[in-house]
Amino acid sequence: MLKIGITGGIGSGKSTVSRIFELLGVPVYYADDRAKDIMVRDPELAAQVKHHFGEEIYNADGTLNRKLLGNIVFNDKDKLALLNSLVHPATIRDSDNWAQQQTTPYVLKEAALLFETESFHHLDKVIAVFAPQPLRIHRVMKRDNVTRNEVLARMYKQIDETIKMRLSDYVIHNDEQHMVIPQVLALHKKFLELATAK
Secondary structure, X not given: OEEEEEEOOXXXXXXXXXXXXXXXXOOEEEHHHHHHHHHHHXXXXXXXXXXXXXXXXXXXXXXXXXXXXXXXXXXXXXXXXXXXXXXXXXXXXXXXXXXXXXXXXEEEEEOXXXXXXXXXXXXXXXXXXXXXXXXXXXXXXXXXXXXXXXXXXHHOOOOXXXXXXXXXXXXXXXXXXXXXXXXXXXXXXXXXXXHHHO
């Protein structure tokens, strides 16, 4: 089975592209969503997070206080690096276990921070979803009801899009100039061929 990564900057449309692959029957591991879940259901990880960030990071019902955690790590690179050093290995293990349970020729792992966390080393191929920065800013402002400066602050925490494109094996252009579905169908066909040849 092939493991394909799909990444892109905030607002690039990687989740939309991933949903198209899902419609084709391809299982998709959404790393950001799973990481939030793992932080709650993995007692060892939760204990580490509490140790480094305080008991109040978790609500009384055991759910993660994401707003408080976000406030702590958003403007502190060292705290963010510490959190990532705890969460990313657990997420990589979880995604590997998840992939082993799948029976399809290939699976996708959707993650904004694929190259930043080096989890791409566990993948056979990587797709970058590209959209120009002005379009990405507009999408995120509309989707998240945030200011332009807030979007830019998030963008600056990610690897530049041109670097992601160079590091990736394939690029899907989601720029309102290219049709996305034909690009996805072409890659789907290619991945099925690669999986058969493997």
